Amino acid sequence: MTEPADATARRAVKPVICYPVDTLPQPDMALYAGFRAQAVKTGEVVVAPRAAGTFRVPAGGFFRISSIEGPQVGDLNLWHAEDLSERFYSGKTRALHGTHVTTGQRLWSSFPTLRPMATIVADTLGWYGKDDFGGSVHDVIGTRCDPYTHNLLSGGQYHHCCHSNLTRALADATGLPLQEAERHVHDVLNVFMCTGFTRDTGQYFMKASPVRPGDYLEFLAEIPLLGALSACPGGDCSAQHSSDQAACHPLLVEVFETPADVLGDWVSPRVNAYDRSHGR
Ligand SMILES: [Zn+2]
Secondary structure (H helix, E strand, C coil): CCCCCCHHHHHCCCCCCCCCCCCCCCCCHHHHHHHHHHCEEEEEEEECECCEEEEEECCCCEEEEEECCCCCCEEEEEEECCEEEEEECHHHHHHHHCCECCCCCEEEECCCCCCEEEEEEEECCHHHCCCCCCCEEEECCCCCCCHHHHHHHHCCCCCCCHHHHHHHHHHHHHCCCHHHHHCCCCCCEEEEEEEEECCCCCCEEEECCCCCCCCEEEEEECCCEEEEEEECCCCCCCCCCCCCCCCCCCEEEEEEECCHHHHCCCCCCCCCCCCCCCCC
């Protein structure tokens, strides 16, 4: 293909950030640290390999996802505990914070609420930054491994992809029929997964996660949350997923509640203020 004469000049145009975040309300991390210091552990769930577990966190409480036993990636879904239609919006979180998230950044909810659902308050892999391949940890670019894409590319029926694990776990937690629960499963936060895009083809890549037992990612629940976490059949995602080949390990989720007197007059972020008239 021939290039136009001004191709170099056109490519040299400097990019601008789509969504500058200078006007985004910032979390009060000192306030959250105060909550955390007084928070009391109220429960935990160990998520078995190639399965998912669910947990509930009251607003102002915390949940911590930890690596135990060995390197393992987790696929996280979040919903408002009383309204499954308000759910984590991976794409908008990516548009606001970039491809990977860490301490001080937030997981945003779907339209029309578009508000912070959770704020990352601790990340023991925060040191990783970006590696020489352009890889980083905890991405909001992947979707979740699923049996449909697996069938499309390789044929066959595999039942322990994160999509199916999350579907079964949500059905168990809510009593919804399996196929109805499936409709609420959405694009995930890839906890501990190390990913990026190849420079030459722009393809989504993964590599062995740097996570080790003892590492954790911790969140403040900005609203009452129902969470589901799948221990991906990809294990540390160094080679493949959608099969039982990879070495897999459990993940631990711990829940902490902040006493009401410590929360004081703190309230959840308000729902988005757009009037929803859409010009009519
Ligand atoms: Zn997976």
